[in-house]
Amino acid sequence: MNRFPRLKTQLAASVLLLTATACSAGTIELGGPSALGLGEGAIAITVLNDGNVALSNLRILTSESDSIPLIGSLTPGQRSAEYRVNEAHDYPLIRATVRGQSVIAHPVEGFTGWNPELPDGKYVLQVRFNETHQMLEPRMVPVP
DSSP, X not given: OOSOHHHHHHHHHHHHHHHHHHHHHHHHHHOOGXXXXXXXXXXXXXXXXXXXXXXXXXXXXXXXXXXXXXXXXXXXXOXXXXXXXXXXXXXXXXXXXXXXXXXXXXXXXXTSTTSOBXXXXXXXXXXXXXXXXXXXXXXXXXXX
């Protein structure tokens, strides 16, 4: 008799999500010039730690084909260098380390549907760690 079928289903879903995240991390590291932030992309993004705790090992996938290079660490209030990408969406996939724990912000629909592609321009990606839910909360803000 299976005493915990829902728990097993949730655990399996979590393992699949972590596997997809790990695969995405490999894509981020092994991408082409745009993945290195060296492209001539028309979208400029800086990353701001908008929370109260340090973020480290930030891996940010802005679309299925573009990413920002690994950001070693951002202290609260710290802003990264400017990176250029060819394509970005309103809600990127982000993996980071907070207090030794791996955390993620994952767009539920991926890079389709309710996660629109951003027009060319400058943006600040505000990333905050939600202490209550133990997750990252990204917010892409256009720069006037």
